[in-house]
Amino acid sequence: MNLEKIINNPKMPKHIAFIIDGNGRWAKKRGLPRSLGHKAGFDNLKKQTEFVQELGIKTLSMYCFSKENWNRPKQEVDYLMQLFDQMLDEYKKDYLAKDVKIVISGDMEDERIPSSVRQKAKELMALTKDRQGFVINACINYGGRQEIIKAVNEIIDEGLKNIDDRIFEQHLYTKDLLPLDFIIRTSGEQRTSNFLPWQATYSEWHFPKTYWPSFSKKDLIKALKIYMKRNRRFGAIKG
Ligand code: IPE
Ligand code: IPE
Ligand code: MG
Numbered sequence: 001m002n003l004e005k006i007i008n009n010p011k012m013p014k015h016i017a018f019i020i021d022g023n024g025r026w027a028k029k030r031g032l033p034r035s036l037g038h039k040a041g042f043d044n045l046k047k048q049t050e051f052v053q054e055l056g057i058k059t060l061s062m063y064c065f066s067k068e069n070w071n072r073p074k075q076e077v078d079y080l081m082q083l084f085d086q087m088l089d090e091y092k093k094d095y096l097a098k099d100v101k102i103v104i105s106g107d108m109e110d111e112r113i114p115s116s117v118r119q120k121a122k123e124l125m126a127l128t129k130d131r132q133g134f135v136i137n138a139c140i141n142y143g144g145r146q147e148i149i150k151a152v153n154e155i156i157d158e159g160l161k162n163i164d165d166r167i168f169e170q171h172l173y174t175k176d177l178l179p180l181d182f183i184i185r186t187s188g189e190q191r192t193s194n195f196l197p198w199q200a201t202y203s204e205w206h207f208p209k210t211y212w213p214s215f216s217k218k219d220l221i222k223a224l225k226i227y228m229k230r231n232r233r234f235g236a237i238k239g
Contacts, residue, residue, distance in 0.1 A: 007056045008220060013181035017061035017137075017203075019195055020045060022187030022211030026046065029211075040213035042083045049136060051217050053100075055224075059135040059178050061105075063195050067143030070112065081114050081214045084140055088120035091136070097167040098126075099133030105173035106142035107150075113141060137177060144197035147172055158176065174199055184220075184229045186212040204230055 006012065012069065020041055027037030045062060052060045064087075065080055091102055104121040121140070151171035155163055169175055180199045185191075189207040206223050208215065 001218070001221065003055065004206045006224060009228055011020070012224065013057060013130070013204075013227060015059035015061065015178040015180050016182045016184065017180060017196065018045070018212075018215075019063045019183065019185035020212040021185055023213060025187065026211035026213045031165065031181065034076055037211075037213060038076075038080060038083060042087060044213050044215060045087075048220065051220065053134045055220075059137065061137040061139060061174075061177075061180065061196065063139045063142065065106070065142070065195075066194055067107075067141060067146055068194065081117060084112065085117050085120065087138070088105055088124060090119065090122070094125065095136075099131050101128045101131040101133065101135045103135060103173065103177065105107055105136040105137055105139045105147070107146065108141070108167055110141055135177060137174065139173075139195070142173075142195070144192075144194045148198060169183070169198075173200060182206065183221075184208065184223050186192075186210050186215050202232070202234055204232065222225075 011188075023037035023041035024034045025036050025037070026040065041140070045064075049060060049062075064084065068081070070077065094100065102124040104125055108118045108121050110118075117140075148187060151212060155168070155169045160167065174180075175232075177199075180196060180203045182204045183195070183200060184206045186208055188207060190207045204227055208219060208223065210219055
């Protein structure tokens with residue numbers, strides 16, 4: 001794969017996101033329990049994260065667990081929480097000594113989340129908050145509507161009036177992140193499922209049919225090529 005040409009393309013996105021969907025169906029197709037689908041999904045997420053960084057993309061957001069995912073069987077939720085715990089340990093091991101900033105977007109005060117996960121998330125965010133390099137934004141216990149309501153409540157508490165976009169954004173989990181250019185949702189579902197609604201107003205979307213654990217580096221390159229062919233107009237016309 002000739003990556004140079006891709007990396008040096010001026011139309012490359014700076015901030016991309018993965019909605020990692022299809023872990024369960026990937027497992028079912030193979031006669032495996034859903035947990036093994038999640039395991040394969042999180043192994044792939046690690047691989048893809050490294051690749052995204054290699055491609056020179058500055059920020060990667062990923063949807064790992066939605067507010068609505070609490071409605072799944074306890075056993076599955078517990079397994080996912082265990083995977084997040086491991087993921088945060090790996091982040092610490094792999095990224096603490098490097099110029100990588102970790103943001104966890106989502107409600108980390110929620111006591112349904114194991115305290116070790118909440119603590120590790122807060123610690124990593126605090127330790128990496130001033131970094132300028134690659135940014136990983138993991139959305140865990142995230143809901144877009146809840147994020148907006150949280151921002152509104154903070155603004156009311158601060159007694160602010162006549163706010164603008166910029167002030168509103170300062171109250172979102174993503175406050176220091178670059179604009180979200182491109183969102184890839186695997187598995188063929190074509191919906192947002194409460195993912196970054198404010199941030200995605202002008203993002204480009206792509207819905208490959210592949211289940212997330214099978215989504216390969218080649219698939220990502222293909223997606224990026226599709227993105228780079230698009231004409232982002234932001235409501236304007238060429239003068
Ligand atoms: C991953 O895929 C999503 C989460 C990590 C919650 P799913 O678990 O939603 O897989 P499908 O959609 O059932 O196949
Ligand atoms: C969206 O996937 C949430 C995550 C990827 C974490 P879901 O599988 O939960 O979404 P729906 O239920 O198909 O909308
Ligand atoms: Mg799903």
